[in-house]
Amino acid sequence: MKITAAVTNGQGQDFVLEEVELEAPKANEVLVKIVATGVCHTDAVARDAAIAPLPAVLGHEGAGIVEEVGTGVTRLEKGDHVVLSFAHCGYCDNCLTGHPTVCETFNDLNFGGLNDDETHRLSKDGQPLSTFFGQSSFGTYAVAHERNVVKVDKDVDLALLGPLGCGVQTGAGTVLNRLQPQFGSTIAIYGAGAVGLSAIMASKIAGCKTIIAVDVHDSRLEFAKELGATHTFNGAKSDVVKEIKEVTNGGTTYAVDTTGVPPVVRQCLQALRPLGVAAIVGVTPEMNIDVHNDLMAEGKTMMGVIEGDAVPNVFIPQLIEYYKAGQFPFDKLVKFYEFDQINEAFEESKAGKAIKPILRIQ
Incomplete structure (x- = not known):
């Protein structure tokens, strides 16, 4: 045809x-x-x-x-x-x-x-x-x-x-399917585009107490607050790692990087508390990390997540139900x-x- x-x-x-x-x-x-x-x-x-x-x-x-x-x-x-x-x-x-x-x-x-x-x-x-x-x-x-x-x-x-x-499923699924944050926990989302904002909404559904959005556009950070972020930081204007550790009394338990920007990926690792877990969903080029200080010395985990680790025929109808209920x-x-x-x-x-x-x- x-x-x-x-x-x-x-x-x-x-x-x-x-x-x-x-x-x-x-x-x-x-x-x-x-x-x-x-x-x-x-x-x-x-x-x-x-x-x-x-x-x-x-x-x-x-x-x-x-x-x-x-x-x-x-x-x-x-x-x-x-x-x-x-x-x-x-x-x-x-x-x-x-x-x-x-x-x-x-x-x-x-x-x-x-x-x-x-x-x-x-x-x-x-x-x-x-x-x-x-x-x-x-x-x-x-x-x-x-x-x-x-x-x-x-x-x-x-x-x-x-x-x-794809995009919305990736952000929401990374939180709900892979990280599965504990109720009342802390999470930071790096990048407030469609994927990051979906992760923020999912973090609210999961019951995270502190939801931090990091971006370089103030307008997107304001929007992130509307969707559930409790704190926002402009990465171009502040020391993100220092600010997050102060707000969370030592760092977040979870993090999602949607940017794929190497310095931001390192920030998301460094702003984790000991035993924290970072999910990388952005397409990231070759980069260097200090494995000892950024990961091993504090028992941190860094993982890659594709498409929110979702089974679409199960997860997409679930997201639609959250949407119909006004939660997503x-x-x-x-x-x-x-x-x-x-x-x-x-x-x-x-x-x-x-x-x-x-x-x-x-």
Whole structure:
């Protein structure tokens, strides 16, 4: 079928809306009419650093309505409202033990450019286009394996829900699934973008007593307070480690770094109390740490977390229930754009003018 998609034709190039061909779903796949899709930093990395084969149709926070199901699909039917999340194999040891975010073939399935059966569904003028995260939601329709399609309530605005498939899930899941902070504990969140603010809201749900937000933009720090932060520090204006240790009487028990900035990662380690745990979710380059002083000497733990260590078909409906109960107002992060404003959405996201852009596709 003919669809309209935002095609990334070459590294660093703007997205171009083009007519492309999408094949029908095969066994265990569904065709989804995309209603809206989130704009994520990972899409920008894929465009600018070519971490997936190009040309490609990017996008990996899709939300839409099931239009058609392939053979063998049992959980979904035409008309279902769904959120699309990351691809995973479903049968490796990590998938089978509840950790699909570290699926043994995660990188191949999400960044390799092919669908689950190692073929293409997208093409233009007879030439294949790479699929991204097993969905390619920067299009009017997408084909995805039923494993990474999550059925959601029809009484919630579907256009809001796409970011639950990656960015929001990453921040909230890192706190609720992996760190699991004790009630009344202390936590610091470094970076008050969509991922960090989701972690702040999750920390409030978890019952953390002290929730500290660190960023370099005062406007985002004010917003963090609105969403649950009890203290905020501007990293460009204060000695963050000193300030946090004073406020917490020795450091936080937990920390989440969403920035991927090496000096900030070191700050998050140094501002932990003994036996503290830091979760790193930002894409961080090679860096140096003082293993003895920053970690071992005080029994600290540093861990990497992908996609919030979530099982999307379990966790995304849970987040929606928190949202419906007024405990997880992620809609406050959102700014909507029309599909043909995709390049503007990426520019405003990069400039900090939009926390979580969502493209209305149709």
